[in-house]
Amino acid sequence: MSAVIDIDIGGTFTDCYITREREQVWCKSRTTAYDLSVCMIQAIEEGARRLNLSIEDLLGETEMIRYSTTLAMNKLIQRNGPKLGLIATRGFEDTIFIGRCSQWADGIPFKHSRNIARVQRPVPLIDRTMVVGAHERIDSNGKVIFPLNEDVFLEQLRGLVDRGARSFVVSLLWSFRNPEHEQRIKELITEEYNDSHLGNMPVFLSSEIAPRMYEYPRTMMTILSAYLHQSMYQELIGITEELRDREYQKPLMMVHNTGGMASVLKTSAVNTYNGGPVAGVMGSYYLAPHYGFRNVISADMGGTSFDIGLVAEGSTRFYQFQPVIDRWVVDATMIDVRSIGAGGGSIIRVNPLLGNQVVVGPESVGSHPGPACYNQGGLDPAVTDADVVLGYINPENFHGGKLALSKELALKAIEEKVSKPLGISPEEGALIAKRVVDAKMGNEIYKETVLKGFDPRDFILFAIGGAGPTHATGFAEFALLDTIVVFRFASTFCAYGSSTMDLVHLYEQSLHLHLLDVRGAWLKEFDAFNAIVDGLTAKALQDFRGEGMKDAPIKWQLELDMKFGGQLNTKRAVVPVLKLRSEADVKAVYKAFEKEYSETYSTMGLTPEAGVEIENFVLRATVHHDKPELRKLPVVGPDPSGALSGKRPAYWHKIGWKETPIYALPKLQVGNRFNGPAIVEAEDTTIVVEPGWSFEVDQFGNNLMKKLGA
Numbered sequence: 001m002s003a004v005i006d007i008d009i010g011g012t013f014t015d016c017y018i019t020r021e022r023e024q025v026w027c028k029s030r031t032t033a034y035d036l037s038v039c040m041i042q043a044i045e046e047g048a049r050r051l052n053l054s055i056e057d058l059l060g061e062t063e064m065i066r067y068s069t070t071l072a073m074n075k076l077i078q079r080n081g082p083k084l085g086l087i088a089t090r091g092f093e094d095t096i097f098i099g100r101c102s103q104w105a106d107g108i109p110f111k112h113s114r115n116i117a118r119v120q121r122p123v124p125l126i127d128r129t130m131v132v133g134a135h136e137r138i139d140s141n142g143k144v145i146f147p148l149n150e151d152v153f154l155e156q157l158r159g160l161v162d163r164g165a166r167s168f169v170v171s172l173l174w175s176f177r178n179p180e181h182e183q184r185i186k187e188l189i190t191e192e193y194n195d196s197h198l199g200n201m202p203v204f205l206s207s208e209i210a211p212r213m214y215e216y217p218r219t220m221m222t223i224l225s226a227y228l229h230q231s232m233y234q235e236l237i238g239i240t241e242e243l244r245d246r247e248y249q250k251p252l253m254m255v256h257n258t259g260g261m262a263s264v265l266k267t268s269a270v271n272t273y274n275g276g277p278v279a280g281v282m283g284s285y286y287l288a289p290h291y292g293f294r295n296v297i298s299a300d301m302g303g304t305s306f307d308i309g310l311v312a313e314g315s316t317r318f319y320q321f322q323p324v325i326d327r328w329v330v331d332a333t334m335i336d337v338r339s340i341g342a343g344g345g346s347i348i349r350v351n352p353l354l355g356n357q358v359v360v361g362p363e364s365v366g367s368h369p370g371p372a373c374y375n376q377g378g379l380d381p382a383v384t385d386a387d388v389v390l391g392y393i394n395p396e397n398f399h400g401g402k403l404a405l406s407k408e409l410a411l412k413a414i415e416e417k418v419s420k421p422l423g424i425s426p427e428e429g430a431l432i433a434k435r436v437v438d439a440k441m442g443n444e445i446y447k448e449t450v451l452k453g454f455d456p457r458d459f460i461l462f463a464i465g466g467a468g469p470t471h472a473t474g475f476a477e478f479a480l481l482d483t484i485v486v487f488r489f490a491s492t493f494c495a496y497g498s499s500t501m502d503l504v505h506l507y508e509q510s511l512h513l514h515l516l517d518v519r520g521a522w523l524k525e526f527d528a529f530n531a532i533v534d535g536l537t538a539k540a541l542q543d544f545r546g547e548g549m550k551d552a553p554i555k556w557q558l559e560l561d562m563k564f565g566g567q568l569n570t571k572r573a574v575v576p577v578l579k580l581r582s583e584a585d586v587k588a589v590y591k592a593f594e595k596e597y598s599e600t601y602s603t604m605g606l607t608p609e610a611g612v613e614i615e616n617f618v619l620r621a622t623v624h625h626d627k628p629e630l631r632k633l634p635v636v637g638p639d640p641s642g643a644l645s646g647k648r649p650a651y652w653h654k655i656g657w658k659e660t661p662i663y664a665l666p667k668l669q670v671g672n673r674f675n676g677p678a679i680v681e682a683e684d685t686t687i688v689v690e691p692g693w694s695f696e697v698d699q700f701g702n703n704l705m706k707k708l709g710a
Contacts, residue, residue: 003062005047007040008255008276008495009069011366012303012345013466015492016043017499018051018058019628025050026492028684036069036235037242059248064625066498067239068255068275081227084126085165087156087185088219089173090133095216096223097124100329107327122327125227130165132156134172134185142177148184157192169226171206171219176510179207202229209268210331212616213510217322217331221270224330228269236264251547253503255279257334259316260504260622263547270332273325276494277337281309283497284462285316290630290700291485295459297445299475300494301468304364306342306441308448309335310459317596318452319572333506333618338448342441344384344467345371348414348433350421358418358429360437372413373405381413383437386430387470389414391650391660392688397681427651435653438471442478449479453600456480464493469687473676473705482707485698488665491684496628503623505543507536508616515590516612518565522587526580532617533558533579540621552623559618562593565611571597572618632699636669643667645681652677652691665703672697675708 003020009031017026027046032038041055048058088095099106104121134153137146160168168189175182182205189203210221240252254267255275259282262271277300284298288311298309310318318336322329341362349359360383365371369378371385373395387393388410395405411426419429449456460483463472469486476484489496509532515523523529537556544552558578561570573596575589590612598606643663650660658677665682673696676689680703689695689705698704 001061003058004499005044005058005062005065006495006498007043007065007067008279008492008498009036009039009067010276010302010494014039014043015495016047017489017492017495018044018047019499020051020058020061022629022631023051024489024628026489026495028492035238037238040067040239041242041246056246059243059246062248063250064253065243065248065250066253066255066261066501068279068494068498069272079123079125080231081125082167082230083164084130084223084226085157085160085163085168086126086131086219086223087134087153087168087170087172088131089137090135092173092215093131093133094128096126096131096219097128098216100216103327103329106329107324125223125328126169129163130160132160134181136172136181138172138174138178138181140174140177142174144178144180148181150184150188153185154188154192157189161193165201167202167204167226167229169204169206169219169222171215171222173215175205175207176211176213176218179205179211182207202226204229209270211509212331213512214322214331217329220328221330221332224325224328225268225270232269232272240264255498255501256504256506257332258504258506258620259335259501260506260620261498261501262503262505262543266505266543266547270325270330273332274334274337274339277307277309277339278335279497279501280307280464280494281311281316281335281337281497282501283493283499284309284464285311286497286500286627287462287487287630288314291460293460295454297449297456297459297461297479297481299441299445299461299463299468299472300465301441301463301471302343302465303345303467304341304343304366305339306444307465308338308445310448310452310454312452312454333508338444340440340444342383342437342444344387345382346437348381348383348386348418350418352421356422358422358432358436360433360440371410373407373410374403375406375409379413381410381417381433383433383467383471385410385413386433387686389426389430389651390434391648392470392679393686394648394662394681427657431651431653434471434474438474439478441471442475445475445479445481457482460485462487462493464490466491466685469685469703471688473688473690473693477707484705486687486703486705488702491682500627502625503547503549505540505621507539507619507621509536510616511614513614514611515562515586515593515614516608518609518611520609522583523580524583529614530579533619536617536619537621540619544621544623549623555622555624557620557622559620560589560593560614561616561618562612562614564597564607565613566607567610570615571600573597630700633670633701635671635699637671638673640668640672640674642669643672648679650677650679655691668697668703670697670699670701 006017008015013028014031029042045055048055135149170182186203204226206218206222210218253261255261256271257274257278281298284296288296294314296311300307320334320336345364346361347363351359369376371382372378373388395407398405415426419426461481472484563570573593575592577585645664647659649657661678663680676693677691678689680687696704
């Protein structure tokens with residue numbers, strides 16, 4: 001037999017999803033931030049136990065481990081990366097310090113950016129003394145107009161090393177058109193500091209990391225890759241050694257924020273940013289057709305954040321271009337996932353400056369000390385405390401009973417920090433806090449759909465994450481959604497999502513071409529266009545060969561960043577041809593752009609008379625992997641009484657306290673149905689069915705909730 005293991009390491013919990021032939025199991029372990037190999041092995045051991053195997057036997061038959069984490073980015077917050085040296089083009093040494101003028105506001109909440117007197121620019125990752133300007137120049141067409149002065153550069157290089165540089169970033173002007181000087185600088189560094197001297201110090205070239213125009217985001221992308229490289233390398237070395245010790249000899253694949261994955265050797269640290277939430281979106285994309293849905297909202301409520309992703313018209317079509325990581329704009333293409341500070345650990349406060357308004361988040365108590373009910377010294381009330389006070393979460397069965405909660409401490413925190421300032425009971429204070437966070441999440445979903453040109457009522461909701469099922473009916477109402485799916489593996493959904501992903505490499509190259517000029521003439525010279533595609537295709541084939549997939553069938557997809565003449569911002573469109581061979585191909589490219597543009601901005605925004613310009617090429621190369629099968633199960637019947645485990649008081653909006661039936665999720669069978677209020681308990685999550693909602697176990701064994709009367 002063969003197996004595939006998917007791991008998603010989060011800040012609080014590590015999720016594991018194992019597919020073994022036709023059998024799937026999932027589990028969670030507490031994340032051990034001091035050594036991620038520990039929590040990863042613990043999760044795999046628990047999964048092996050559920051399969052009645054030893055971890056050695058499981059790993060021995062495992063064909064692939066897919067791994068996603070955002071913890072590399074936490075290293076960025078700590079600012080403990082290596083001391084870097086930056087080599088820029090002479091005259092452009094201050095690019096990263098100038099930013100794009102708005103650098104002071106990048107990556108901070110809007111309300112903070114309004115307080116201009118207190119906002120501070122981010123502390124640079126590279127000190128100004130560690131930046132040198134190489135004597136060279138390449139023009140916008142890639143022509144060398146001033147050769148690299150190697151003698152001057154070597155003198156500059158020795159100065160950087162003397163000042164402590166142990167890794168180098170090279171980002172020269174127009175290097176994406178001609179990387180000759182960047183490559184030569186790397187050769188000089190390698191020759192000067194090889195293994196027999198200081199050691200072969202890492203060199204990162206912008207022409208390899210982000211071969212796109214706009215020097216500031218291109219440079220920052222390369223700097224972040226270099227800054228996070230060492231910590232990510234050490235993390236992966238520890239994990240790889242632990243796996244090798246247990247007889248695992250197959251690839252370790254990393255989930256990318258582009259919606260695919262690649263081997264560790266083909267992955268830069270920045271590509272892993274937001275990998276877990278992106279895997280959740282890809283899992284939603286895979287599951288939506290099983291339900292006949294083309295429009296799905298993936299809503300992941302965890303301990304700290306609430307992540308929203310869209311599958312629209314059967315496609316994960318939305319990307320972030322030049323996203324902000326920490327406080328810096330980078331040149332990367334990421335599937336668009338909107339995150340806000342709303343989770344089980346979000347802090348509840350009463351703000352007297354806002355007329356005693358209850359505010360939830362964005363600050364979080366984190367996993368340590370955690371919510372007050374964790375009994376780890378936390379004093380601030382959090383959303384989880386409110387759920388405990390309201391009777392939704394069973395303190396004795398949280399995380400399958402592995403983490404006992406204190407209702408008394410939750411009640412005390414809510415009473416002191418919320419109900420007393422408002423002059424109300426603790427349960428009323430907890431309910432207000434719950435409604436506030438539900439409204440915050442629901443309104444964010446509403447905005448996310450409307451601002452992308454859709455009606456939220458045309459979408460259904462996939463509620464995922466540990467806290468998602470608990471609050472799903474609450475935030476769905478604020479988002480005007482009336483259908484919710486909670487999967488059996490909802491709390492480990494991002495790990496499941498990576499099991500549905502293919503091996504994908506994404507290659508980008510900037511080149512400015514006029515697809516249609518202002519005279520109405522179509523592009524006639526195809527050589528430049530096709531040369532870019534040929535170059536990107538060659539890179540893909542080389543990488544796949546290096547991953548042992550020389551003969552694997554590859555699916556090719558070309559995407560172009562285009563704009564109408566005179567515009568600043570581009571719109572990406574998937575085009576129906578890979579290369580241009582006729583005017584019909586050119587017109588087909590335009591039609592694809594026109595469709596994508598008009599769906600986003602309406603047909604009134606189309607201005608072909610101003611011309612159409614291509615700015616960037618994106619080649620997506622995909623090798624298909626088998627996906628876990630979602631099988632239909634026999635219907636048992638509507639009666640859920642066999643899963644009824646008892647009743648307990650719960651506090652509901654417009655009802656108050658009510659004895660509420662409690663169902664055990666593992667005992668519910670296909671076809672079982674009931675109406676809220678009700679609570680469904682699982683080992684790793686709690687599903688809250690509010691009044692006015694129905695609950696049913698569907699044909700796949702998952703849980704379907706619908707608004708009554710919708």
